[in-house]
Amino acid sequence: MSIYTVTGYKPHEIGIFNDIRHPGVEYIKKALKKNIIQLIENEALEWVLVSGQLGVELWAAEVTIELQEDFPDLKLAIITPFLEQEANWKEEKQEYYQFILAQADFVDSLTKRPYENPSQFRMKNQFFINKSNGLLILYDEDTPGSPKYILEIARKKQEKDETFHIKSITPYDIQVLAEEEQMEDGEYW
Numbered sequence: 092m093s094i095y096t097v098t099g100y101k102p103h104e105i106g107i108f109n110d111i112r113h114p115g116v117e118y119i120k121k122a123l124k125k126n127i128i129q130l131i132e133n134e135a136l137e138w139v140l141v142s143g144q145l146g147v148e149l150w151a152a153e154v155t156i157e158l159q160e161d162f163p164d165l166k167l168a169i170i171t172p173f174l175e176q177e178a179n180w181k182e183e184k185q186e187y188y189q190f191i192l193a194q195a196d197f198v199d200s201l202t203k204r205p206y207e208n209p210s211q212f213r214m215k216n217q218f219f220i221n222k223s224n225g226l227l228i229l230y231d232e233d234t235p236g237s238p239k240y241i242l243e244i245a246r247k248k249q250e251k252d253e254t255f256h257i258k259s260i261t262p263y264d265i266q267v268l269a270e271e272e273q274m275e276d277g278e279y280w
Contacts, residue, residue, distance in 0.1 A: 093136045094224055095127075095258075096222075097147070097228075099229025105146075107146070127151070139168070140222065142215055143192070149191055152191045170219075226255075230259060231261050
């Protein structure tokens with residue numbers, strides 16, 4: 092069974108403050124879709140694992156749900172680090188989150204209690220890497236953010252286990268994707 096953890100930036104870490112109107116979200120989703128399809132075709136990906144945080148993880152969950160139409164064996168697991176992680180989110184974000192959760196194939200919380208301290212995030216990162224065959228991450232070394240913590244754990248695992256893969260999507264990859272699409276549409280000079 093092939094399981095990949097998919098993670099990356101939270102929206103505010105990459106300057107996205109309105110998911111619905113920001114044009115970058117469309118290209119991030121397209122990059123995620125392209126990479127998940129490659130993992131399905133090249134590594135027989137069966138499960139996408141996310142913690143359900145806003146941004147890349149929920150966009151990846153959305154893409155996974157869409158891909159299930161063409162790849163019915165693909166499954167989505169959302170395992171939150173603690174109960175009620177969405178409690179302080181705006182109502183529209185909570186509704187979106189609940190919509191995604193309702194379509195996931197597996198939903199659970201690592202700690203069966205609400206947020207207590209940052210150790211719950213560290214435990215989540217370690218758990219995800221331990222349970223995965225690889226990590227698909229949207230990250231740029233020049234723009235640090237919350238994904239760096241799980242990436243550090245993944246790199247340590249990769250040093251000990253050469254079968255563990257880290258697949259990165261960078262902002263440059265997304266820029267190239269956007270430019271290619273604009274050229275195809277005749278919108279690029």
